[in-house]
Amino acid sequence: MAQKRVSHVLVCRELKPHLLMVIVQVGYTFLYFITEASFNHGMSPHVNARPKLTFALFMEIFVLSLLGVSVTLNMYFASLNYTNPTFVASMVNTIASLTFIIAVALGFEVLDLRNPRGIAKVIGTMISLAGVLIMTLYKGPVMRNLWHPLIHIPGKSAAINEDWLKGSILTVSSCVTWSVWYIMQKSIKR
Template identity: 30%
Template sequence: MGKECLPTVAMVLVQLGFAGMNVLSKLALDTGMSPYVLIAYRNLIAGVFLAPGAYYFEWRSGMVITKKVLTQIFFSSIFGATLNQVLYFVGLKSTTPTVACALSNTLPALTFVMAAVLKMETVRLGTPSGQAKVLGTVVCVGGSMIMPFYKGPLLKVWASPMHWRYAEHATDATTLPSGNAAIVGDVLIILSCVAWAVWFILQSKMSERFSAPYTSTTIMSLMAGVQCAGISVVMDRSVSAWKLGFDIRLYAALYVV
């Protein structure tokens, strides 16, 4: 019974990890940290961290990195890391962590639609399984859209006994992003999910030829780190934007890895 629960527990822990990433990233962005710098650090640190594991587990696998595989990894880095993360974190800067998490739930629906269009997913509307897939897609998208567009009364909860100095000056309910800024942020989050869905499609194709996930992820992370660093140089030309201390910026850069 315990082993059967492990996948469910693991998925719950992953969602908790994503929630923490949203909160810490939002706090770092609210202090003025550039989202492009945050993404560049994220991918470069991830690539360095994964490289030893890729060498240890897969260097004897016999997998050959051909030009075609390298091209697939390059496009995977563009859609799955650079484009996805740039859109997400720039959008997160203009919206709230809660809304960002809610809109991320459109990812399964977007992936399903793309896979169905590309004939990678079979949809038989006359069967219960096909109807369940379509219904699940509608519910997934509909539920995700409620939170950013529904404006209900403010719920007041009890005061938390926990106080973190980095969150003392965080955005409160009276200064939350609103109007065009909030809409732009929500749209960017959705577009990041579109890029993420494209990455899933690319990964499924690449894994047929190159089944070395640690190696491909390491190369993809390093490529994305270089790409994001280039974007940061264009968007944030100040050298001070790259400075890290023992503060929320460093914690966020390490956590989001």
């Protein structure tokens, strides 16, 4: 009985990539159905009218692509090299809060503390930032893995370069540029 169970586990482990691939294909099929239904209800797959490509618009698009993809993601991945993934993953949760704070500072968002929505935005921002602080600063008990890790990179633990100051600055800079990128998308000329 135990040998039969072990063989089922091995078969499932070997079939897992194939099953996941089938699930992805089913997802794509649903995407195609939804897209076709959208086209049948009047959505156009083509852009008919676009603004004239001026030098100013070209520079806005250039800065958006430089800031949003190149700079932000390069700082993000570089910060992983200097800190640990837990810190970086928790700091990425500040992007929504930072976007709100920067948008208020630049005047894109109006903060009305007499309105329940304004109060909810401020409370949500504070809760989000408090959660990130707790995730970053709390040192709980070490948790042991019950199973073998899914991905094992030989020699990685010895090769981690921990420079927390540099990594923290890169992580925060990445989150700030990500937030500014979101705000710039709102302000780009249409």
